[in-house]
Amino acid sequence: MNNKIYRxxxxxxxxxxxxxxxxxxxxQIIDAMPDGLVSTTQAxxxxxxxxxxxxxxxxxxxEWFTAPRHQIRNVDWTIMQTHPIQSVNILNExxxxxxxxxxxxxxxxHERPGKxxxxxxxxxxxxxQIISAADIFCACTEPRSYRPYxxxxxxxxxxxxxxxxxxxxxxxxxxxxxxx
Ligand SMILES: [Fe+2]
Ligand SMILES: [Fe+2]
Numbered sequence: 001m002n003n004k005i006y007r008x009x010x011x012x013x014x015x016x017x018x019x020x021x022x023x024x025x026x027x028q029i030i031d032a033m034p035d036g037l038v039s040t041t042q043a044x045x046x047x048x049x050x051x052x053x054x055x056x057x058x059x060x061x062x063e064w065f066t067a068p069r070h071q072i073r074n075v076d077w078t079i080m081q082t083h084p085i086q087s088v089n090i091l092n093e094x095x096x097x098x099x100x101x102x103x104x105x106x107x108x109x110h111e112r113p114g115k116x117x118x119x120x121x122x123x124x125x126x127x128x129q130i131i132s133a134a135d136i137f138c139a140c141t142e143p144r145s146y147r148p149y150x151x152x153x154x155x156x157x158x159x160x161x162x163x164x165x166x167x168x169x170x171x172x173x174x175x176x177x178x179x180x
Pocket of ligand 1: 053054083084109110
C-alpha cells in the first residue's frame with residue numbers, strides 16, 4: 001500500500017470510516033441484485049471506486065467538513081463540488097493505478113439523473129448509481145458535526161429514493177433490512 005494514501009486517510013476527517021461504509025454497502029447491493037447484472041470486473045471497479053471516491057476531500061479546508069451548507073460560501077461550494085475530479089487526480093499523482101471503470105464511477109458519484117448533479121452535470125451510468133446510492137445512504141446514517149443526529153434507516157432510504165433507480169433502491173432496502 002502506498003504511504004501517501006495512508007496519510008490522506010489519516011489526515012481527512014471521517015474519510016476512512018465513510019469509504020469503508022460505502023464499499024461495504026456497494027458490495028452488499030451488488031450481491032442483492034439479480035445474478036449476472038454486475039460482472040466480476042464491474043464489481044471490482046465499483047469496490048475500488050467506493051474506497052477512493054472521496055480522497056479528493058483531502059484538499060478541503062477543515063471548516064468545510066463541519067459547516068452546514070448555508071454557512072459555506074458559494075465560491076467554496078463550487079470548489080468542494082470538484083472533489084470527484086480531485087480524487088482521480090490524486091490517485092494519478094500518488095501512483096495508484098485505476099481502471100477506466102473505476103475512474104468513471106468516482107467521477108460520477110455525485111452526478112444525478114436529469115443531469116442534476118456535479119461536477120459535470122451529466123447523466124450518470126447505471127453502475128455509477130450503485131455508488132451514489134450507497135454514498136447517500138452512508139452520508140445520511142453516519143455522524144456529521146453539522147447536524148445533531150444521523151438519519152435513521154427509513155429517512156436515509158427516502159433520500160436515496162429521490163435519485164436512485166428502482167432496482168438499486170430495492171437492493172439497498174433488502175440490505176438495510178438484513179443488517180438492521
Ligand atoms: Fe463525494
Ligand atoms: Fe462519499
